[in-house]
Amino acid sequence: MTALIEVENYTWQYLNAPQVSLNAIDLRIEEGTFVGIIGPNGAGKTTLAYSLDGLIPGQYRGIKHGTVKIRGREVEEYPRGQLQQKVGLVFSDPEAQFTAMTVEDELVFGMENLGMTIPEIRERLEWVTELTELTPLLFKPPYEISGGQKQRVALAAVLAMTPEVLILDEPTSMLDPVSRKRVFDVLAKLKQSKNTVIVIEHSLENLIPLADRMLLLSQGELLLDAETRAFFQHMDLLLEKGISPPGAMRFFHEMAKTGRYAGELPLSVDESLAKLETLVASRRTANGEMA
Amino acid sequence: MNKTLLGYVPAESPIYSIHPFVKLYFLLVVSLFPMFISSPEINLLITVVVLALMVYSKVDLRILRIYIPVAISMGWVILLSYTVLGGEHPEYELLYRVLGVNFYWERIRDAVVVYCRILPMIATMVFFLTTSRERDVIVAMRTMRTPFVVTYVFAMALRASGMVLEDFQIVRQAEQARGFDTAGKSIAYKIRKYIMYMIPLFALSLRRTEEFTNALVARGYAFTGEAARVKRADYILTHYHFRFSDGVLVAIISGLFLVLLVMRYAQGKFSVEASWVLNWLYQVFS
Numbered sequence: 001m002t003a004l005i006e007v008e009n010y011t012w013q014y015l016n017a018p019q020v021s022l023n024a025i026d027l028r029i030e031e032g033t034f035v036g037i038i039g040p041n042g043a044g045k046t047t048l049a050y051s052l053d054g055l056i057p058g059q060y061r062g063i064k065h066g067t068v069k070i071r072g073r074e075v076e077e078y079p080r081g082q083l084q085q086k087v088g089l090v091f092s093d094p095e096a097q098f099t100a101m102t103v104e105d106e107l108v109f110g111m112e113n114l115g116m117t118i119p120e121i122r123e124r125l126e127w128v129t130e131l132t133e134l135t136p137l138l139f140k141p142p143y144e145i146s147g148g149q150k151q152r153v154a155l156a157a158v159l160a161m162t163p164e165v166l167i168l169d170e171p172t173s174m175l176d177p178v179s180r181k182r183v184f185d186v187l188a189k190l191k192q193s194k195n196t197v198i199v200i201e202h203s204l205e206n207l208i209p210l211a212d213r214m215l216l217l218s219q220g221e222l223l224l225d226a227e228t229r230a231f232f233q234h235m236d237l238l239l240e241k242g243i244s245p246p247g248a249m250r251f252f253h254e255m256a257k258t259g260r261y262a263g264e265l266p267l268s269v270d271e272s273l274a275k276l277e278t279l280v281a282s283r284r285t286a287n288g289e290m291a
Numbered sequence: 292m293n294k295t296l297l298g299y300v301p302a303e304s305p306i307y308s309i310h311p312f313v314k315l316y317f318l319l320v321v322s323l324f325p326m327f328i329s330s331p332e333i334n335l336l337i338t339v340v341v342l343a344l345m346v347y348s349k350v351d352l353r354i355l356r357i358y359i360p361v362a363i364s365m366g367w368v369i370l371l372s373y374t375v376l377g378g379e380h381p382e383y384e385l386l387y388r389v390l391g392v393n394f395y396w397e398r399i400r401d402a403v404v405v406y407c408r409i410l411p412m413i414a415t416m417v418f419f420l421t422t423s424r425e426r427d428v429i430v431a432m433r434t435m436r437t438p439f440v441v442t443y444v445f446a447m448a449l450r451a452s453g454m455v456l457e458d459f460q461i462v463r464q465a466e467q468a469r470g471f472d473t474a475g476k477s478i479a480y481k482i483r484k485y486i487m488y489m490i491p492l493f494a495l496s497l498r499r500t501e502e503f504t505n506a507l508v509a510r511g512y513a514f515t516g517e518a519a520r521v522k523r524a525d526y527i528l529t530h531y532h533f534r535f536s537d538g539v540l541v542a543i544i545s546g547l548f549l550v551l552l553v554m555r556y557a558q559g560k561f562s563v564e565a566s567w568v569l570n571w572l573y574q575v576f577s
Contacts, residue, residue, distance in 0.1 A: 055505055081521065084511035091509075095454070096502035099510065101425040101446055108526040110510040115521035118529055125526075141425065143453055161511065 004165055004196055005029040005052060010066035012047055012056060021047040023220040024066070031164070032194040034187075036207045036228070039217035040242045045200045046092075048217065049169045052198070053089040054078060071164070085114055088163030092170035094150035098142040103134060103153050106142055110161040124160050132156040132186050148179020155186060165196040172203055180206060205246050208232075208267050216241060232265050248272035299354055299421065306348040306422045310537040313544075315431035318419040320544050322412050327555045330566035331407035341414040350421040358417060366406050373402035386576050396576060400569055425449055430531055439523060451499070458495045462488055 007027040013020040022044045029035055039045050050056040051068050054075040068075050070086050078086075091097045100106040107128060111121045129135045132152045137145055142153060151171055158166060168187075172180040184206040190197055191210050201207045214231040216224035218241045224234055232238070235253045238245060245253075248269050255261035261279065266272040306314070321341070325334045345352060375392050383395035423431075425446070432442040466472070466487060473481045554560040563569055 050505075053509060055508060059505060059508060080508070080513045081511040084509060089509045091502065091506065093502065095457075096499060097506035097509075098450065099447065099503070099506055099512075101429060101450065105426065105429075105527055109512070112523045112526060113511040113513075113521065116524060118524045118526060121524060121526045122529075143457075157510065 003028045004031045004071060006067070006069040006072070007051075008067045008069075010051065010068055011064070012051060013063045015061040015063075017062070020220050021062075022051070025222050027215070027222065027225070029165070029196065029198070031196050033196055034191045034210050034212045035198045036204075036211035036214045037198060037200045037217060038202070038204070038207075038214065038243055042219070043217040044220040045217050046169050047220075049089060049167045049198070049200060051075070052165075052167055053087045054080075054083045055089070081113060084110070084161060084163065086164045088158035088161055088166045090151075090155050090158050090166070090168040090171050092173050094147065094154045094174070095143075097154050097157075098150070101141055102138070103140055103142060103145070104138040106153055107134075107138075107157050107160050110157055114161060124162065128156045128160040131159065131189060133182075146179065148175050148182055151175060151179065151183055152186065155183065159190075165198065166190065167198045167200075169200045170202065171199070172201065172206070184210065202244075204244070208246065216243070229264060229267060232267060235265060299351070300424055301349040301351070301422075304349045304422060309540065310434070310531055310533050311423065311427035311431040312434040312533065313537050313540045314419060314423055314427065315435070316541055317544055318415055320548050322415045324548070324551060325408035325411050327551055328408070328561040329404050329563045330561045330568065331403055332566060332568045333561055334407040334411050337411040338414045341411060341418050345418050345421065348418075348422050350418070354421055355417065358413060362410065362413060365409060369406050369409075370399075370402045373398045373405070384577075396573060399576065400563060400572070403569065403572065404563060426527065430527060433525060433528060434531070434533070439525075447503075451503075454499055455492070455496060458499070459488065459492055462491045462495065465491075 005027065007025050010022060010025040010027075011020050012022045025048065037045050037048070047056060050060070052070070052075070056062070057064055057076065058080070070078070070083065075083060098106055100109050104125070107125055108121050111124060116124070129138065132155060134149070134152060134156055137149060137153070142150060145153070151174075155168070155171065172183050175183065180203060187197060187199065187210055197210075199207060199211070208228060211228045214224075214226065214228050215222060216231070216238065223241065224231060224237060226234075232245060232249060235245065235249070246269075249265050249267070249272070252261055252265050252272065252275065256263075256265070261275075263275070266275050321337070324337055328334050328337075342352070374394055377393075377395070377398045379393065380395055380398070383397040385393055386396050386399070387394040428449075429442050429446050432445065433439070471484075471487060473484055476484075551561075555562075559565070
């Protein structure tokens with residue numbers, strides 16, 4: 001697969017910051033991959049997202065080493081407006097990213113900036129409102145809708161620009177579980193249509209079923225980069241870094257530690273149930289044989 | 292009613308079928324009418340007409356209650372400025388002298404004229420705010436070919452003012468939760484302690500500015516440079532069509548303005564001398 005994003009030996013330190021925010025990051029993300037990024041607060045996750053979108057170094061002052069390339073070209077080399085056609089970024093606070101007076105204005109704003117024609121805008125608007133189920137809200141002011149709806153509007157506004165890679169920086173951190181699920185439902189649709197998506201998220205229950213690959217950042221270092229199943233086999237490291245994996249996964253990890261389970265940790269509740277049933281059945285068989 | 296950043300607008304109104312440009316044109320032109328009219332009765336008549344338009348537009352007139360204290364305060368300020376603080380004018384006709392203060396007829400007359408000029412202006416502005424959603428204002432400005440950057444800055448200012456108000460509530464509630472509350476305290480205390488709200492509000496606003504800028508950049512917007520030179524389609528305007536009836540309304544407003552100018556300057560109408568209200572007031576005072 002083609003590498004859409006290539007980060008090589010990338011270090012970033014904000015001006016006047018006592019230490020680097022990202023340190024010697026090497027990362028390669030192929031087209032069509034769904035990547036999850038996790039890590040404790042201050043790990044450098046948002047800095048990495050901003051670096052991929054060109055907000056760093058464009059909007060922030062600091063010291064940069066190494067390279068961040070999108071489609072083989074350094075982010076700084078893109079004229080403003082062109083990089084945003086390749087990389088779309090959704091911020092964690094939906095309230096702060098609205099720039100217009102109605103949901104519809106918000107959705108078309110980015111497309112107008114890219115110089116799209118009215119028919120193109122109309123077509124994409126129809127597609128994105130259907131995808132994110134926002135049609136009934138089109139003429140409402142963004143400040144009148146709920147938090148979950150706001151985040152879907154923010155997501156739709158970026159999606160409408162059809163970027164090649166979509167980055168979401170803790171998109172559900174301010175949402176209730178129902179709204180969170182609706183945002184992830186949209187992301188599931190994007191995964192089905194083979195979009196390249198990078199999600200920074202603490203809510204692992206929703207992220208794990210979608211992620212092809214997971215990254216662990218801690219204190220500016222990329223500590224772990226692996227395919228999702230392999231990633232969660234490093235449970236001790238994850239727990240040490242303050243990551244809180246889903247309960248079912250932790251249950252099997254505890255079982256493994258006490259020697260009552262050997263094998264890969266399950267990624268979902270369904271998988272856990274299946275493994276548990278197999279485990280119980282094998283125990284019964286073993287007990288039956290012994291008896 | 293629906294809430295907007297500008298106030299409250301009716302959920303349904305016949306005025307929504309009118310192009311936003313016509314409403315803005317009405318505001319801009321009709322607000323000028325009182326400048327050319329000295330007769331208080333004509334200005335009061337304009338006020339009544341604008342209020343009637345509000346009724347026709349299904350505006351809840353209870354909304355006017357918030358403007359009444361402003362109108363009364365303004366009236367007193369104008370009256371005091373022209374009379375008590377109006378100074379010595381030997382050339383004017385002295386009506387009374389109370390506690391060393393001279394009350395001249397011309398100064399009282401001017402205060403009434405100025406106040407009656409302001410009332411229709413306020414009514415016109417209220418009419419506009421209670422019948423226009425934020426988007427209408429932007430559409431009207433863009434229809435007038437106002438540069439995008441200007442309309443956008445205006446929209447951002449509206450948006451930002453709403454956010455500052457929301458942030459102010461957050462700061463106030465957070466401080467109340469920690470035992471800081473100015474409710475029931477004296478005005479002097481409130482003013483002194485207002486800084487307790489202003490510092491966090493200022494810090495929040497700075498953060499919002501950064502987030503807002505990032506959001507604009509992430510959407511490919513730029514005020515200057517190559518990106519700013521992209522030929523923009525204006526999608527919002529495709530929802531609005533300037534119909535024949537809108538043209539007729541613009542023509543009527545323009546025509547009325549022209550008639551007003553002719554009557555004022557060619558025929559000498561609407562002057563203080565021609566006002567029966569002022570003549571009646573003169574008889575009352577003298």
